Amino acid sequence: xxxxxxxxxxxxxxxxxxxxxxxxxxxxxxxxxxxxxxxxxxxxxxxxxxxxxxxxxxxxxxxxxxxxxxxxxxxxxxxxxxxxxxxxxxxxxxxxxxxxxxxxxxxxxxxxxxxxxxxxxxxxxxxxxxxxxxxxxxxxxxxxxxxxxxxxxxxxxxxxxxxxxxxxxxxxxxxxxxxxxxxxxxxxxxxxxxxxxxx
Amino acid sequence: xxxxxxxxxxxxxxxxxxxxxxxxxxxxxxxxxxxxxxxxxxxxxxxxxxxxxxxxxxxxxxxxxxxxxxxxxxxxxxxxxxxxxxxxx
Ligand SMILES: [Zn+2]
Numbered sequence: 464x465x466x467x468x469x470x471x472x473x474x475x476x477x478x479x480x481x482x483x484x485x486x487x488x489x490x491x492x493x494x495x496x497x498x499x500x501x502x503x504x505x506x507x508x509x510x511x512x513x514x515x516x517x518x519x520x521x522x523x524x525x526x527x528x529x530x531x532x533x534x535x536x537x538x539x540x541x542x543x544x545x546x547x548x549x550x551x552x553x554x555x556x557x558x559x560x561x562x563x564x565x566x567x568x569x570x571x572x573x574x575x576x577x578x579x580x581x582x583x584x585x586x587x588x589x590x591x592x593x594x595x596x597x598x599x600x601x602x603x604x605x606x607x608x609x610x611x612x613x614x615x616x617x618x619x620x621x622x623x624x625x626x627x628x629x630x631x632x633x634x635x636x637x638x639x640x641x642x643x644x645x646x647x648x649x650x651x652x653x654x655x656x657x658x659x660x661x662x
Numbered sequence: 663x664x665x666x667x668x669x670x671x672x673x674x675x676x677x678x679x680x681x682x683x684x685x686x687x688x689x690x691x692x693x694x695x696x697x698x699x700x701x702x703x704x705x706x707x708x709x710x711x712x713x714x715x716x717x718x719x720x721x722x723x724x725x726x727x728x729x730x731x732x733x734x735x736x737x738x739x740x741x742x743x744x745x746x747x748x749x750x751x
Contacts, residue, residue, distance in 0.1 A: 495675050495709075495711055495712055496667055496708050496709075497708050497709070497712075497713070497715040498708055498715060498717060498722065498724070499667065499668075499717075540732075541712075542712055543711045543712050570729070578723075598715045622712060627666070629690060642712060642713065642729075644738065644740075645711065645713055645736055646713065646727075646731065646734070646735075646736030646738070647713075647725040647729065654745030658735070659729070659732075659734065659736075661729040661734075
């Protein structure tokens with residue numbers, strides 16, 4: 464057992480450096496659910512960004528698909544302690560979606576079809592750190608994993624990457640979301656192991 | 663039809679017994695979302711990870727959540743108007 468598993472681990476030191484504290488590596492893609500999986504027909508799908516100044520920007524599925532697409536390959540870290548390396552996605556950078564949005568807001572609340580919400584500082588969505596993705600591993604994103612489209616913010620625990628995302632509300636004040644009001648950490652940095660309130 | 667991706671509210675009995683000395687799955691509650699009355703055992707329970715999420719069978723709104731960390735448990739009764747808990751005399 465010892466010899467075989469060591470051979471298959473490849474270069475453990477590389478893995479150790481990519482694995483945040485308290486995490487273990489998985490090769491499947493676990494699905495955690497806090498409610499029924501929403502089914503959103505693409506002709507009714509819409510994504511919106513609104514600001515406290517009263518601006519609203521909306522994209523239909525066709526408009527969203529016509530935006531410049533990126534193919535990020537990122538590591539995922541779930542607060543339930545599994546991490547998955549090298550996941551391949553396709554979607555639109557928040558930098559593109561935010562290009563024409565004028566606001567002094569410093570906070571963001573992502574909200575989803577089905578009612579889920581999660582909050583994060585606006586700066587964590589910008590500068591190449593976040594995407595709205597609609598393909599995983601070369602295929603359209605399955606509803607169980609958040610399709611038609613989900614937020615992807617890989618530098619924070621995965622609960623921040625809202626499945627079935629419907630929009631992002633920019634806010635002048637922080638507004639804790641679903642898990643953030645239920646005991647989980649307000650920010651959720653895996654490298655600082657910010658799992659629960661008070662961590 | 664989707665297969666059921668939730669359990670009934672009896673799944674709350676073990677985790678809540680860590681907090682309450684009484685079995686609260688038999689408590690009567692009123693959903694803040696739709697006003698439906700029922701016992702907690704009738705709720706639809708998702709999870710257990712990252713936390714237990716109990717939803718109303720009438721309107722699917724969240725009635726309560728229970729997050730268990732290593733040192734603390736967080737019980738959030740956000741969608742419950744009140745709970746009537748039977749107490750043995
Ligand atoms: Zn209800």
